[in-house]
Amino acid sequence: MSFRRLFSFTVLTFALFSASIPAIAQHEENAANHEAEAHGEKGGEKKLNVSEEIFGHIGDSHYWHFFDINDEPVSIPLPVIIYDKANGGLKMFSASKFHHGHEEYEGYKLQFGMKEKIVWANEAEAAQHDIYDISITKNVLSMMISVILLLWIMLGVAKKYKKNGTMVAPSGFQNALEPVLTFIRDEVAKPNLGHRYMYFMPLLLTVFFFIWINNLLGLLPGGANFTGNITVTLCLAIIAFIVMMAKSNKHYWGHLLNPPGVPFGIKLLLVPIEIMSMFIKPIALTIRLFANIMAGHIVILSVILLIFIFGALSKAVGVVFVPVSLAFSIFMFMLELLVAAIQAFIFANLTAVFIGQAIEEPHHDHAHGEHDQLEHL
Amino acid sequence: MDLLTPGFGLFFWTLLAFLTVFFILKKFAWKPILSALEERETGIADSIAAAEKVKKEMSQMQAENEKIMQEARAERAAMLKEAKDTRDSLINKAKEETKVVADKMIAEARQQIEQQKMAALTEVKNQIGGLALEVAEKVLRKHLDTAESQNTFAKMMAEEIKMN
Numbered sequence: 001m002s003f004r005r006l007f008s009f010t011v012l013t014f015a016l017f018s019a020s021i022p023a024i025a026q027h028e029e030n031a032a033n034h035e036a037e038a039h040g041e042k043g044g045e046k047k048l049n050v051s052e053e054i055f056g057h058i059g060d061s062h063y064w065h066f067f068d069i070n071d072e073p074v075s076i077p078l079p080v081i082i083y084d085k086a087n088g089g090l091k092m093f094s095a096s097k098f099h100h101g102h103e104e105y106e107g108y109k110l111q112f113g114m115k116e117k118i119v120w121a122n123e124a125e126a127a128q129h130d131i132y133d134i135s136i137t138k139n140v141l142s143m144m145i146s147v148i149l150l151l152w153i154m155l156g157v158a159k160k161y162k163k164n165g166t167m168v169a170p171s172g173f174q175n176a177l178e179p180v181l182t183f184i185r186d187e188v189a190k191p192n193l194g195h196r197y198m199y200f201m202p203l204l205l206t207v208f209f210f211i212w213i214n215n216l217l218g219l220l221p222g223g224a225n226f227t228g229n230i231t232v233t234l235c236l237a238i239i240a241f242i243v244m245m246a247k248s249n250k251h252y253w254g255h256l257l258n259p260p261g262v263p264f265g266i267k268l269l270l271v272p273i274e275i276m277s278m279f280i281k282p283i284a285l286t287i288r289l290f291a292n293i294m295a296g297h298i299v300i301l302s303v304i305l306l307i308f309i310f311g312a313l314s315k316a317v318g319v320v321f322v323p324v325s326l327a328f329s330i331f332m333f334m335l336e337l338l339v340a341a342i343q344a345f346i347f348a349n350l351t352a353v354f355i356g357q358a359i360e361e362p363h364h365d366h367a368h369g370e371h372d373q374l375e376h377l
Numbered sequence: 378m379d380l381l382t383p384g385f386g387l388f389f390w391t392l393l394a395f396l397t398v399f400f401i402l403k404k405f406a407w408k409p410i411l412s413a414l415e416e417r418e419t420g421i422a423d424s425i426a427a428a429e430k431v432k433k434e435m436s437q438m439q440a441e442n443e444k445i446m447q448e449a450r451a452e453r454a455a456m457l458k459e460a461k462d463t464r465d466s467l468i469n470k471a472k473e474e475t476k477v478v479a480d481k482m483i484a485e486a487r488q489q490i491e492q493q494k495m496a497a498l499t500e501v502k503n504q505i506g507g508l509a510l511e512v513a514e515k516v517l518r519k520h521l522d523t524a525e526s527q528n529t530f531a532k533m534m535a536e537e538i539k540m541n
Binding site: 055059060081113114115132133134135136137139140143144147150151154155157158161162165166167178181182185198201202203205206210229230231232234235236239294 | 379380381382383384385386387388389390391392394395396397398399401402403405406407408409410411413414416417420
């Protein structure tokens with residue numbers, strides 16, 4: 001893959017969204033300001049807890065929280081679904097029953113911290129209760145919205161292709177999507193997967209658009225940090241790993257377990273490393289996406305929170321710092337828009353590279369170089 | 378470290394949603410879109426190839442046309458020349474024939490003129506002869522009024538006959 005193509009792709013993405021950035025960014029600021037203001041009022045009585053604020057935003061929750069008014073959180077309670085064998089199996093109820101963690105419900109309570117959890121209220125009995133929490137949390141709901149959006153967009157585009165036939169120039173969203181589709185096909189699938197690229201195209205496209213749309217939704221004000229959650233990236237990486245394992249051929253395992261032309265002593269060293277690298281691949285996928293997206297969210301939140309950190313020192317300093325902070329966060333927001341597309345692309349591309357290594361036929365040997373190049377990203 | 382521990386619920390929903398999206402999009406979006414894209418690309422490639430072919434054929438045809446035109450021109454020139462030759466030969470032939478006919482006519486005319494001249498001359502001779510006879514008769518009649526003169530004349534005539 002040439003650097004220039006990658007560059008033009010990022011520029012395209014940037015251009016595509018730059019038109020709508022100011023409005024969205026402004027919104028983000030407004031929402032963040034509102035939120036922070038609410039906290040700031042509290043700040044008079046209670047000190048601003050920066051890490052709690054940040055982790056509250058990037059973590060998952062059983063509420064979709066927007067802002068607080070007079071210490072009262074304005075939020076949508078989401079459905080709680082838990083499976084607890086010790087307490088009669090499956091249970092479904094609204095998260096509003098917990099009253100933001102102030103009350104217990106049917107023996108359960110909400111536990112806050114870095115991560116919001118539903119636990120058995122009586123700590124002595126907690127060990128007996130294996131609680132499987134499959135609630136529709138903020139992340140799950142956000143993902144469902146993105147899934148609906150994705151299906152709506154893609155099925156609409158597909159319908160257009162079916163309706164217009166092949167020899168009509170693409171229009172509207174179809175037009176915006178087509179370069180991305182052909183980019184994935186020509187720059188991701190074809191160079192890595194060779195002649196079998198068509199078989200893996202649906203997977204690569206789904207991975208790419210699923211991550212991209214979730215990245216973008218996560219950037220909306222009040223959006224969930226879905227792709228910045230390690231569970232999500234792990235799930236996607238495991239899917240990629242399973243596909244890689246399922247489609248791997250004899251040649252791949254032969255090279256892995258018995259590298260040809262290598263002395264026996266070095267084989268003893270090389271084979272364990274190769275086996276480790278096999279498992280490190282999905283882990284790398286997991287960590288890369290998770291860390292990139294989460295870091296982006298943390299940086300934007302931190303920059304906004306700087307206003308209130310300075311404001312806590314002195315109101316004047318806080319006011320002076322507002323434009324600086326806004327400029328920073330708008331810059332970060334634009335960067336995150338790029339990162340959203342780039343990380344989706346990298347995830348799809350590395351998936352293609354890993355699958356490409358597993359299905360590689362004995363005669364050609366070009367995937368390694370590209371793999372190494374991309375590992376640095 | 379809570380941040381780095383995967384949650385069961387989210388994993389479950391993500392897997393479910395991703396697989397659902399994957400299978401729906403695979404069947405109803407990616408397959409038709411990709412096949413349409415490929416179809417269009419091959420269509421465009423075919424069209425370009427066809428256009429190239431047509432262009433080649435066109436140039437070939439043009440060359441052929443040029444050749445045919447040239448041939449036609451040569452043929453026309455040849456035909457014109459032939460026509461001119463034919464015309465010339467026709468004219469010449471006609472001229473010759475005319476001349477022959479004219480000559481013949483002239484000859485005939487001359488012959489006729491000669492004949493008529495001869496006839497006229499004969500007639501004139503006859504008439505002159507008649508007139509001369511008449512004159513001679515009259516002269517003789519006057520000469521031979523007397524018997525003497527008749528005797529002399531008869532003698533002369535007899536002499537003439539004797540001389541013969």
